[in-house]
Amino acid sequence: MSTALLQELHQEVKRLYIAGSELAAEDFRLKRLLPQFQQLGERAPIFKRLGEGIALVIASEPSEGFSSAQQLQDLSVLLSSVLHTQGVTSPDGELLEVQVHPLRLPTQFSYRKLSAVQLALSTRGGGRYEIIKEAYEAGLFQDLRMIHPTIAALQDPYVEIAELVMKQILPAYGPQIIPILRDQFDLTGGIVETRKLYVIATLGGDSVQDLVYQAADSGSEDVRAMAISLLAGKERYEEDLLAWSKDKKKKIREAAYNALAKSDSASVLNRLYEAFTGKDSELVVPALRQCQAQELTNRLVEEVSDMLQTVPEMKDDKKKIDGLWNRVVHYIRVLSYKHSPELEKLYLNVLEQYPLYMNQLSWNALIEEATSYLRQIDSAEAKGALQRTLERNLIYFKNNRRYVNDVFKDAYLLFPPERVYEQYVDVLKHYAPSSTNHNSSMAQQLLRTISEIAVQRYHGTYDAVWNSPADQIQYMYKIEMQSSEALAIQWDSRWLDVFIELDQYELVSAFARPGHPKAMQYLLRKLTDNPEFRHRFANILLMGLERSGISKQRLQEALLVALEDDRNTECRLIEPYTFEQLCQLPASFASRIITVLPRFSEVAEEQLEYVIRLMQGPSNPIEEV
Incomplete structure (x- = not known):
């Protein structure tokens, strides 16, 4: 027997129990169900009895000797008996043992203390980050009841909260939460799954490398990119990273480049250089900035030096000089995070040619990069070059706002106090x-x-x-x-x-x-x-x-x-x-x-x-x- 119609009647009876039996008369919902029970009653006596019960409940006047409450109660008792005898309560499918992941965490805090934090984790709106951070610093997350709300917060739309949970709060639980995260991890998911993978890898180390590799090889694009970044610096995966650096998807190639930057093998350096001089020249810049291999730095310095040597012969050809500048800027962006004797020599030479690069070509970015680099060098030669450059800047930027901002700050550091005063006091006359x-x-x-x-x-x-x-x-x-x-x-x-x-x-x-x-x-x-x-x-x-x-x-x-x-x-x-x-x-x-x-x-x-x-x-x- 189908119980769908019986369940619907059961819901309406429950409604009338709450509303009051006096409101059952002419109830339009029960009147809508009555014809169906009367039709089924022609074949099954039980439906006929239920139909009669419905008719009595919705009658304008109760039967003689019976109140509306009694009639509703009689219908409810009959309906409940039918449901208990005809309904199915056992679940479908195979019975399996429940997977349990025991956690060594107390329940030491009162719910009053935890409720505000749980609310901040599960709702939206401003002010939640401070509540969550303060609760973390106070140790409130070290409570068994906080684990699942915290994991759920990995999908918080406020990125700062999700990042705080991913990088600080969840790792504080230790490896005991890895099984829970692995059960919930979906290779084909999006940004939330990348955060779960990050926590798993952070806590699991070498014991979860197989999962990380699987994610890097066959996960969704977001998951692959995160997994590849987690394989950085691991020599056994170098060949795979090299292969992924040639993937069709830009995001995967970028992740592979950044991961390869942690290595200094010849094959890796050649691949990064190949990408820099090829179609991925923009994409590989962050990786090259991270790469600390001196061999690659020297190679880039040598190349940009050779480019700059060609400037005098092409300075009058605007098209050529603009093309050369675009290439030089690319190298400057990479070298801005590097240090080497060769680079120091290059930038000293650049500052000596200030009239060419600044006055004639307006390559301000090159002079600024050379100045910024040499400020970090503690040598008489570097200080002398900076002072000569400052003298030139005082003239070049005389009517520019930089004269009273960046150039003044350099003068304050490099010139005697009386020279700074005499140089700038006239500005204040206006x-x-x-x-x-x-x-x-x-x-x-x-x-x-x-x-x-x-x-x-x-x-x-x-x-x-x-x-x-x-x-x-x-x-x-x-x-x-x-x-x-x-x-x-x-x-x-x-x-x-x-x-x-x-x-x-x-x-x-x-x-x-x-x-x-x-x-x-x-x-x-x-x-x-x-x-x-x-x-x-x-x-x-x-x-x-x-x-x-x-x-x-x-x-x-x-x-x-x-x-x-x-x-x-x-x-x-x-x-x-x-x-x-x-x-x-x-x-x-x-x-x-x-x-x-x-x-x-x-x-x-x-x-x-x-x-x-x-x-x-x-x-x-x-x-x-």
């Missing part, structure tokens, strides 16, 4: 904050470049000592300046007066020094005009005042005056230096801080409360906050 003309823009860029060198800005963690527990951290914006000693040696002292004249408070703060009262007065005046802690001005100005040699008492009074200023409101976070200065205030300032506390909120309020608690030490009992 400074106008709101002007957009060329000369003013050059001056504005020069000030930005100087600031980049003298002042470092970054976001970083800070021990939130005002919190409890004290091991909490706060993410804060930090400012660090070159030390006063370094500034005195590496910069001309005349810069400070220029910065005061141009009203560059940040640079004045960095370059301020004892014995320069003009700088101290300037910074005190700027702090009076800009006391708000919600901006970064006050923090920087206070740092400058300390550098100016101001007395501790005077600095602390300036800090408190700024704190008490009516404009100092809406501050939610006090920056590190200012907070540290507040923590050093004597207890006599406590009442003044308590007075202004209501103006501050969030973290800033907590910081000031901490400062007051410091002042309320056992020997300084004062009014509670």
